[in-house]
Amino acid sequence: MTAGPARPTCFLHMGPPKTGSSTISHFVEGNIEELERRGYFVPRMPSLKGRPQNGHGIFANVALNELEVDGTLKPGATLWTELEEVAANGEKHIVLTNEAFAFSLREPAKVDAILTFFERHGYPVTVIAYIRDQPSSLNSSYVQTQKRLYARQTFDEFVEEAAERGRVDPWRLLEHIIDNPRVTLSVGSFEKAMKSGLEADFARRIGLPDDAGLKPVPEVRNPNAGIKTVYAAQEILRQTTGTLQKMPSYKKIYRRFRKHFETLGWTDDAYVGLDQERYAQIREFYRDSNERFAKRFLNADWADLAPDRTYKRNVFDPERASQEELDEIKAVVDEIVTLIRRAQRAESKGGRLKFFKKVKKKAAAKLGRRKKKAPGAAARVA
Template identity: 20%
Template sequence: MTQTRSGQADQPLQSQRPQLIVHAGTHKTASTYIQERLHRNRDLLSSHGVSLQDPLGCKPKPKKLAAELCKRRSKRWKAFFKQQPEGPHRLLSAEQFAVPLTDPNCIRQLEAMADAAGYELHIVIFIRSQLDYINSRYIYSLRRFYHHQTFEQFVDDALQGKLQNEKPKRGKIKRRQDVFDFWNYFQPLLKAKAKGLKVSFLPFRQGGVDPFEQFILTINLSTALPWKPCPQKHYNRSPGTRGVWLARVLSQLLRENNISPKTIGNSSQIILNEERQRRWNDPSFWGYSRKLTKKVMRHFETNNARFAQAAWNCSWDEAFSTTNSATQRRRTAYAPQSIEAEVRMHAAAQRLLDRIKRQQISGTASPLKQLIRMTLGT
């Protein structure tokens, strides 16, 4: 699909064959933001022939449909297709679709179900350059205490196709680990695309364009329409440099105390809340040294060239020409400048650990307390 300078789509969506549009992420490519804007603009979408399967008001929810694919089931899909949409086109958005769409059988199943229901399947996936993507996944996994690796250790694992805390299977689908090697990871979709399946791989923030606008143009709607904006709170916020350092120390303490992050309520907000309370306003974390940047670029260079040719019919650098300033970024990470500063940071991590312990003890004890109260009649 091409776009004009005015932001108009090149072919009106209403004139096309009914489409089932599946926005499948990928992870850390503003999916939450895009979904919130789609939700806020569902009436405008409907007026232009697109029926959004809004997870806040529609069942089955998109992520449940993704899970259904992983389990090789079709009951929820049959219920979905029985619904009477307001427009000819239907839209699903859930990054959980990325997992089944790496399986050729799931792709064929989805395409067959869509075709039987009278729809042309259109899959939309954002691609983020590996430097940005690995850095973002490091922060994401660390703030959820999945590991306590240094950035260098995390990168080494990423280059070997390893991800921390990834379940080996989702339903009946073996979960792929090589998520940063797009040529291999998306090989089933690339093959389906070559056979005629409509697949749009979007370079994330190409030309600095808002990803919601990228998506809208890709489904052949105009960015000039009166799309409602999205509040700042729906942009995924990441910890700054001190927050990342604190998250790693706390994650190590949790491991030493045999506390699983899965048992911690709202774990992803702990470091962010601590930053707010301490009024830290640090720069974004960027873990690469110049040497590590070159290592990552060399590792993916050959397969990136293959992927770009298959996905966009151009070179990788052309696809990311105006957004690849990551190669020139300097490392931005926190390191205590004195023993006193390091002691203070470790003390902060210990206080957070103690708080988590108290919450877990309180949560464990509460049913017993209720039983005692019931027994005593108090």
């Protein structure tokens, strides 16, 4: 459904993950002047630097730190102050977009804090969510956890954990939004929106006419992680301990790993953890839930929104790889593992990792001239 623009509204796009959230954030950021001219306020995040790096997720993450139970700001609040000023004026719609809200809106305390804040200023809240067929969503999400060195688990373990936690079940994902009288839910099929134009679909959901004139923005997104990237990441995780993303030096280490898998061309051969049997099992597990949701909120059959697909498992097999490929992967793994171990030792003593030139020089010597130019144009959303 599309909320009309007559009354100032907060449009809160929550993703969830792997449903084109980066595309939408980039589209909004690229049209921020036109949106402002039409009466929409979009927070400008200093970290974006021309591209949404984190979108508006920080507002979701700090909601309980900055908002009192009555919707007022806590002493020392720094991020929600800008929204307070705009909402107090009550003249502009507010657009917040980031998949971090998918996690925050599963916490009753955060849901209440955010809604109470906007209600205090007379703002209704429309939550926008796109729902995706689970097998492809799970495959994409798993690749994300591996390439970012998040989780030591197999694809099947990831699928089972997602089922237990309700990460991709629409009813559980939206349990605090569905039938909540304080919220308007605007939900769409990711597959259908991609076919018709995701950006245009989102624009309609925030109340803009089809002739609004928002410009298309060149697709910018993280490149897909191919089978070599996933294999190398799993080797790095196998040879290290601890929660890597909680390390102070994690971002530097990940950027170093990412530079390798992009420049070496490891993004070209997509990882697929699904075979046809596993695909069918996942579809069957969510079938009843999906059908009920599709009929109620999308006025369609789930099978029409997300027709059956054919999958063939595609993972890196070291037994079939050439010695050159194995040496290339080993050089990257050795360098990143060394950096992680040095960082952990330094950080345990209160210090920080320093990227010693000799580490990079040694790795470069191992990699030799095998690096090739990173792919230029980014692919469409997986």
